[in-house]
Amino acid sequence: MAARFDIVSQGEELLSGQAVDTNAAWISGQLGSLGLVPGRVTVVGDELESIRDVLRESAERAALLVCTGGLGPTSDDLTREAVALAFGRPLHEDQSAMAQIEARYRIRSRPMPETNRVQALLPEGAELLENHLGTAPGFMLDTGRCAAFFFPGVPFEMKPMVEAYVLPYARRRFSLAKRRTVFLRTVNLAESVAAQRMAGFERPGVSVGYRASFPEVQVKLHVDDGLDGDALAEEAIERLGRQLVFGVDSGTLADVVGTLLRARGQTVATAESCTAGRIAAELTATAGASDYFLGGAVVYANAEKVRQCGVDPALIEAHGAVSEPVARALAEGIRLGTGATWGLAVTGIAGPGGASPQKPVGAVHFSCAGPDGTTHRAVTLPYDRPRNLAASVAAALDLLRLRLLIAT
Amino acid sequence: MAARFDIVSQGEELLSGQAVDTNAAWISGQLGSLGLVPGRVTVVGDELESIRDVLRESAERAALLVCTGGLGPTSDDLTREAVALAFGRPLHEDQSAMAQIEARYRIRSRPMPETNRVQALLPEGAELLENHLGTAPGFMLDTGRCAAFFFPGVPFEMKPMVEAYVLPYARRRFSLAKRRTVFLRTVNLAESVAAQRMAGFERPGVSVGYRASFPEVQVKLHVDDGLDGDALAEEAIERLGRQLVFGVDSGTLADVVGTLLRARGQTVATAESCTAGRIAAELTATAGASDYFLGGAVVYANAEKVRQCGVDPALIEAHGAVSEPVARALAEGIRLGTGATWGLAVTGIAGPGGASPQKPVGAVHFSCAGPDGTTHRAVTLPYDRPRNLAASVAAALDLLRLRLLIAT
Numbered sequence: 001m002a003a004r005f006d007i008v009s010q011g012e013e014l015l016s017g018q019a020v021d022t023n024a025a026w027i028s029g030q031l032g033s034l035g036l037v038p039g040r041v042t043v044v045g046d047e048l049e050s051i052r053d054v055l056r057e058s059a060e061r062a063a064l065l066v067c068t069g070g071l072g073p074t075s076d077d078l079t080r081e082a083v084a085l086a087f088g089r090p091l092h093e094d095q096s097a098m099a100q101i102e103a104r105y106r107i108r109s110r111p112m113p114e115t116n117r118v119q120a121l122l123p124e125g126a127e128l129l130e131n132h133l134g135t136a137p138g139f140m141l142d143t144g145r146c147a148a149f150f151f152p153g154v155p156f157e158m159k160p161m162v163e164a165y166v167l168p169y170a171r172r173r174f175s176l177a178k179r180r181t182v183f184l185r186t187v188n189l190a191e192s193v194a195a196q197r198m199a200g201f202e203r204p205g206v207s208v209g210y211r212a213s214f215p216e217v218q219v220k221l222h223v224d225d226g227l228d229g230d231a232l233a234e235e236a237i238e239r240l241g242r243q244l245v246f247g248v249d250s251g252t253l254a255d256v257v258g259t260l261l262r263a264r265g266q267t268v269a270t271a272e273s274c275t276a277g278r279i280a281a282e283l284t285a286t287a288g289a290s291d292y293f294l295g296g297a298v299v300y301a302n303a304e305k306v307r308q309c310g311v312d313p314a315l316i317e318a319h320g321a322v323s324e325p326v327a328r329a330l331a332e333g334i335r336l337g338t339g340a341t342w343g344l345a346v347t348g349i350a351g352p353g354g355a356s357p358q359k360p361v362g363a364v365h366f367s368c369a370g371p372d373g374t375t376h377r378a379v380t381l382p383y384d385r386p387r388n389l390a391a392s393v394a395a396a397l398d399l400l401r402l403r404l405l406i407a408t
Numbered sequence: 409m410a411a412r413f414d415i416v417s418q419g420e421e422l423l424s425g426q427a428v429d430t431n432a433a434w435i436s437g438q439l440g441s442l443g444l445v446p447g448r449v450t451v452v453g454d455e456l457e458s459i460r461d462v463l464r465e466s467a468e469r470a471a472l473l474v475c476t477g478g479l480g481p482t483s484d485d486l487t488r489e490a491v492a493l494a495f496g497r498p499l500h501e502d503q504s505a506m507a508q509i510e511a512r513y514r515i516r517s518r519p520m521p522e523t524n525r526v527q528a529l530l531p532e533g534a535e536l537l538e539n540h541l542g543t544a545p546g547f548m549l550d551t552g553r554c555a556a557f558f559f560p561g562v563p564f565e566m567k568p569m570v571e572a573y574v575l576p577y578a579r580r581r582f583s584l585a586k587r588r589t590v591f592l593r594t595v596n597l598a599e600s601v602a603a604q605r606m607a608g609f610e611r612p613g614v615s616v617g618y619r620a621s622f623p624e625v626q627v628k629l630h631v632d633d634g635l636d637g638d639a640l641a642e643e644a645i646e647r648l649g650r651q652l653v654f655g656v657d658s659g660t661l662a663d664v665v666g667t668l669l670r671a672r673g674q675t676v677a678t679a680e681s682c683t684a685g686r687i688a689a690e691l692t693a694t695a696g697a698s699d700y701f702l703g704g705a706v707v708y709a710n711a712e713k714v715r716q717c718g719v720d721p722a723l724i725e726a727h728g729a730v731s732e733p734v735a736r737a738l739a740e741g742i743r744l745g746t747g748a749t750w751g752l753a754v755t756g757i758a759g760p761g762g763a764s765p766q767k768p769v770g771a772v773h774f775s776c777a778g779p780d781g782t783t784h785r786a787v788t789l790p791y792d793r794p795r796n797l798a799a800s801v802a803a804a805l806d807l808l809r810l811r812l813l814i815a816t
Binding site: 020022024025028029032040054270274276284289293295296297298300301303304308337350353354385 | 428429435436440447448449451452453458462617618620677683686688692693697708745793
């Protein structure tokens with residue numbers, strides 16, 4: 001049977017609901033992808049007895065325990081003391097830990113506050129685990145039954161420590177095969193459809209997982225070392241639909257579009273009605289976007305469609321603002337106006353209001369104008385306003401991506 | 409001593425990290441604001457024995473237990489059975505539950521699948537709790553020591569059920585005073601500064617909480633019934649700084665700005681360089697924004713600042729794109745071009761690149777042009793790119809809000 005792990009997230013702000021615990025999900029995903037089986041995740045607050053009890057119970061049940069939080073220098077940082085009580089391992093000042101903490105303050109040219117001394121306390125028999133990004137060292141205690149790891153709760157410090165210490169330990173201790181995870185990123189593909197298309201793909205050494213983060217669905221291939229991950233990825237892309245997979249181990253859809261534009265020395269400008277700046281925002285989420293993004297027009301009012309993109313008012317009169325001719329005119333207008341290689345336009349009804357019998361909520365027209373002509377696509381999205389908008393941004397960017405791939 | 413509550417979140421997707429548990433934080437916040445004390449939050453997966461054990465342990469420890477998830481009709485929905493095992497209460501088909509499920513299918517004019525019958529099973533002695541928004545009814549079981557509530561995991565179904573059943577029960581059973589929570593919403597105010605200014609504000613029947621959701625900080629006043637919540641809110645606003653509180657029990661900052669514009673019959677247009685559409689996106693997050701938002705220009709490239717907003721190229725040459733004169737010219741240019749009552753402009757360096765010795769990363773200029781003139785504000789933000797952009801959006805909207813308040 002596969003080894004079980006437990007996770008303990010310590011912090012009053014997590015327990016009281018002032019913050020949502022995202023550490024546990026990340027850690028669970030990491031250990032799960034190694035083939036370990038999750039037992040429980042427990043959130044406890046700043047109460048010594050509660051922490052002690054949870055740690056003791058988890059170490060009884062699980063072969064591996066990862067606990068985050070409570071390693072800071074203040075009086076509500078109780079994890080060290082709770083470990084000492086839970087496992088009968090009195091605390092002592094660890095010289096290497098002290099040296100590491102002092103070194104971190106030296107790097108920042110700041111004197112170490114006396115209160116930080118407490119961060120060098122380790123339970124008897126614990127192994128020090130260096131934290132390269134903060135003052136709180138981590139540690140590991142093997143109780144015989146359970147290997148218990150303790151890390152600071154700051155995600156930015158915790159994640160590299162889990163990668164450096166827990167994952168290699170777990171592979172060794174539980175004789176797990178080394179695995180690689182290949183991420184196939186898609187938009188315009190429902191998780192249930194992806195799962196259908198991937199049915200029967202699993203085989204010894206290969207498992208499949210999904211991660212949906214609307215409107216994106218990631219298909220994750222966990223591939224044991226020794227198998228050909230690239231060939232398996234190719235096979236999976238074929239099943240999912242080659243055009244639907246926008247990236248393999250890539251950045252976001254906007255990043256992929258940006259990379260394609262940069263490689264071609266091309267630029268894009270946007271004309272957005274319903275999405276009102278969301279495509280431009282997405283394209284500029286990554287630094288350096290000025291290499292390929294010139295700007296755009298947010299044309300919420302019809303008068304702005306006319307003024308900023310030169311759309312013929314008669315076209316709006318005849319077909320309505322949410323129509324193929326207007327979408328095309330917006331894309332061509334912004335391309336002409338800005339001199340960008342590509343003009344990308346969206347006009348639609350995000351809802352909940354604004355629908356007519358001919359044009360339901362969710363009706364969205366996309367157009368992409370480029371050196372080889374102007375294309376158009378229309379959809380009727382079934383979601384609420386925020387998701388209709390998010391799906392529209394993805395669909396627009398994906399339209400440009402496909403144009404970039406064809407126009408080699 | 410205050411009564412303790414535990415929360416159990418059931419779901420393999422939560423345990424394995426495919427989804428983050430947000431239910432627990434919401435429930436904990438609700439019960440905490442009544443004055444109850446959180447004990448533990450536990451996440452368990454789809455394993456009957458695990459669920460049974462967690463429920464039994466929590467019901468031993470806590471006076472109140474809220475469990476979400478596992479009430480669906482499929483074979484991995486095990487909560488009902490786990491309750492039966494944990495507390496020795498065999499399941500039986502509840503006639504009212506059955507009637508409610510059938511009624512929900514009648515409303516949708518769809519036949520009830522036979523698999524859904526299982527959702528009418530209740531543990532012996534449990535009280536049925538109607539779900540008005542889905543097919544899975546909830547239930548409550550009083551073990552004598554502990555009142556245990558069970559709800560579906562879908563947040564949209566769970567939240568109204570907690571409000572309808574758990575909160576009134578808790579007030580009654582634990583003799584808690586009825587309380588109102590007043591939300592004071594701020595941007596441009598750090599949580600630590602807010603806490604300093606609110607120090608000593610608490611008194612019998614009044615407690616203070618905080619919720620930070622960058623760049624917004626909410627100060628929550630929990631006020632027992634019988635005390636004057638409005639007067640207390642006034643007192644707190646005075647302490648925090650009247651201009652810094654953009655809303656009391658209000659919508660988002662963009663909603664507040666929208667409401668002010670609509671009330672005045674006025675409009676706004678945006679000219680965004682570094683924020684690249686994010687202000688426009690924020691203003692249009694709520695339906696009906698076309699009442700007051702005309703559109704705007706995303707002027708990432710300098711040529712677009714000139715073309716779309718009529719900025720004099722000599723101004724950019726002399727002062728740089730990130731400067732007071734260019735911010736003013738953008739705001740005035742977009743106001744003039746669109747005919748909007750207000751022109752709102754941002755130009756800045758979001759980072760990590762783009763800095764110069766004179767202009768560090770985080771340097772942002774805002775300008776607001778209106779019927780009574782053009783104002784300007786400059787800041788140097790200390791964050792990373794995403795947070796510099798989010799803080800810039802809030803600062804720009806807040807600048808417009810203050811102009812709207814003055815220009816009565």
